[in-house]
Amino acid sequence: MKLVFRVTSSQRLIFVEQAIEQMLAFRQRSWWQAEAGGVLLGRHLLDTNDVVVDEVTTPQKSDRRSRFGFFRSKKHSTIAQSRWSEEASTVAYLGLWHTHPEPDPTPSGVDRQDWKQALSKDIFHGDMLFFPIVGIERIRVWAMTTNGAFFELKEEEKDG
Ligand SMILES: [Zn+2]
Numbered sequence: 001m002k003l004v005f006r007v008t009s010s011q012r013l014i015f016v017e018q019a020i021e022q023m024l025a026f027r028q029r030s031w032w033q034a035e036a037g038g039v040l041l042g043r044h045l046l047d048t049n050d051v052v053v054d055e056v057t058t059p060q061k062s063d064r065r066s067r068f069g070f071f072r073s074k075k076h077s078t079i080a081q082s083r084w085s086e087e088a089s090t091v092a093y094l095g096l097w098h099t100h101p102e103p104d105p106t107p108s109g110v111d112r113q114d115w116k117q118a119l120s121k122d123i124f125h126g127d128m129l130f131f132p133i134v135g136i137e138r139i140r141v142w143a144m145t146t147n148g149a150f151f152e153l154k155e156e157e158k159d160g
């Protein structure tokens with residue numbers, strides 16, 4: 001099953017099943033499970049304007065993880081970089097994901113700071129990055145643009 005979110009009237013963000021499963025595997029369903037996260041990797045479709053998340057990086061040994069915090073180590077950009085080289089520069093960096101120990105997740109102040117920093121420091125194509133938060137019961141996705149706009153994406157009808 002894919003997850004499809006509306007970005008603008010002419011653009012959608014699509015998570016393929018593999019990417020969803022990779023993130024859901026780290027859902028914090030028990031009190032002892034720490035936050036997890038990584039980067040989103042995928043494609044900008046040329047014909048439709050849509051953006052597809054094909055895979056995500058998952059927690060690395062070098063990350064610092066706790067119940068209410070996730071510090072992403074540099075290892076994730078190294079992986080993203082090597083996926084980019086392996087796939088003849090077709091794998092794009094699209095954003096960052098992490099989990100929250102709450103059913104219906106909302107971003108913290110720290111999250112928004114982290115995302116702002118990603119927009120100012122990371123190299124990416126286009127004018128925005130995407131930031132899913134994986135809660136216990138649902139995944140919600142926010143977008144932030146290079147000119148500082150910040151909004152939540154609305155989920156579309158389930159597809160496939
Ligand atoms: Zn968070």
